[in-house]
Amino acid sequence: MNFALLVVPLIAGMLLGYFLREKRKTNLGKVTFGIILVLIFSLGFGIGSNSELLKSLPEVGLSAVVIASLAIVFSVVLVKVVRRTAGLV
Amino acid sequence: MIKFIIAALLLGGVAGYLNANWASAVSSIWVSDYLLNASLMLLLFVMGVTFAMDKDSISKIRRTGLKILVVPLAIALGTILSGVVSALILGMNVIATTAVSAGYGWYTLTGPLVGQIFGAKWGALGFAANFLRELLTILTVSLMVKVDKYAPIASGGATAMDTTLPIIVRYCGSDALITAFSSGLILSLIAPFTIVAIASLG
Numbered sequence: 001m002n003f004a005l006l007v008v009p010l011i012a013g014m015l016l017g018y019f020l021r022e023k024r025k026t027n028l029g030k031v032t033f034g035i036i037l038v039l040i041f042s043l044g045f046g047i048g049s050n051s052e053l054l055k056s057l058p059e060v061g062l063s064a065v066v067i068a069s070l071a072i073v074f075s076v077v078l079v080k081v082v083r084r085t086a087g088l089v
Numbered sequence: 090m091i092k093f094i095i096a097a098l099l100l101g102g103v104a105g106y107l108n109a110n111w112a113s114a115v116s117s118i119w120v121s122d123y124l125l126n127a128s129l130m131l132l133l134f135v136m137g138v139t140f141a142m143d144k145d146s147i148s149k150i151r152r153t154g155l156k157i158l159v160v161p162l163a164i165a166l167g168t169i170l171s172g173v174v175s176a177l178i179l180g181m182n183v184i185a186t187t188a189v190s191a192g193y194g195w196y197t198l199t200g201p202l203v204g205q206i207f208g209a210k211w212g213a214l215g216f217a218a219n220f221l222r223e224l225l226t227i228l229t230v231s232l233m234v235k236v237d238k239y240a241p242i243a244s245g246g247a248t249a250m251d252t253t254l255p256i257i258v259r260y261c262g263s264d265a266l267i268t269a270f271s272s273g274l275i276l277s278l279i280a281p282f283t284i285v286a287i288a289s290l291g
Contacts, residue, residue, distance in 0.1 A: 009130040013137020028139050036255045037097045039128040044101025046121030049109035054212035070171040070219035071190050073245040078167030086159050
């Protein structure tokens, strides 16, 4: 994934948002959620059509679950601890 | 809300599977690459608008400043530690297992890279473990946000800049956008380096 592909729309959106600031508030929540569903659908589509990934899952599945779960737990704990000590909002 | 997300994921998975194995109605790259990127770019645009319209979020970022680096570095450290612990629990090679963890959820990078260094079996594990990190983040975001406001960002790792970003912002609020994006970006940037550095220890 090309980083520019992500950064350019984000900055463009921010510029537009900045100029729209004084205008009346628009609620983009529903639009965002609709696009999220499209995104998640295409993510699932990529997984479903990746036969190599599906084949490897039963073989490495259990170790993968352990590695992924511990990575999540340790990251969450460290961020929580560091945020407390660094006083981040 | 999470019901719709799981439904969309399952529906996509089934559609992708059927399309790849029986129908071949569309080339899967149209959905899993072009549609994914298009929706991602559109989302980032919309989230950028929402973020900049909110005056509070910008002043919050200003107050945070360089402390924004603290979050991704804590995630990187936690993840590398978790790799060592996982290896000890599973009785597997510590270097290779830690390298698998150090993808921070970026499975399209970790799978091929770890596979190249340690062999195909590790490549498959690198792919699966990091893919599960993304999937578990999506599935547990509503619980995670109750633990800590930034827990979904920590959980998402490198994916917090793209695939899990919209869900993180949805649950953590618009002001989490920059923290999530920059954390994911930094982790994505350091992932290939940490993987290679850990591998060179072996």
